[in-house]
Amino acid sequence: MRRLWLMIAAIAFLALPSGYTAAQTADSASMANTQLADPAQEAEAKELMESLRCLTCQSQSIADSDAEMAVDMRHLVRSRMQAGESPEDIRQWLIERYGDYISYAPEAGGITWPLYAIPAFLVLIALGLFVRRLRRS
Missing domain, CATH: 1.20.5 (Single alpha-helices involved in coiled-coils or other helix-helix interfaces)
Known part of the structure; x- marks a missing residue:
């Protein structure tokens, strides 16, 4: 029985995509759900996240969705805002990358x-x- 569990664990480990680690998802999730230090910057980030559509859910904004894609996009928005980019620059970059569908106001x-x-x-x-x-x- 113990061998069976070891084989299942080995198969599950080998089935993970290359480069995938729990630290990467934890890092994305932590930045995605942590508010920015500057309240004005956080308000701009939230406003931007409310206006962007989750590509997985399609009926929710990335601010409301718990999908992995939305978590990554919230992380991206906050990290770019923290780096000094304007919300409009971030929106334009996302539209160029994903198309007009990502915006609730094309x-x-x-x-x-x-x-x-x-x-x-x-x-x-x-x-x-x-x-x-x-x-x-």
Whole structure:
């Protein structure tokens, strides 16, 4: 029985990805859940984290999610803020890396302009049909 447990432990150890250590995840988790020393900087970091979508959960911000990806992203935001980067620089870097989907408020431009233009166009068509119907009456 003891051999069986040793074999299972050896297989589990060998199945870990290379470079994976408990210290790495503990380090990421500690920085992800530790507030920055500067209250103003922490407030900016929280505001930024609330505006970024967790790529694993997709319905939660990285501030609310407990997914490993969200933990890593919170760590990234706080460590970059601590290094002196602005929230907008961090947001732009994340958008370049993961795409517009990561932001709850994507910028109008490039590929997202139809999201803003189509509803306005439909409202104009509806208004034109309404005015046309009123003139006939």
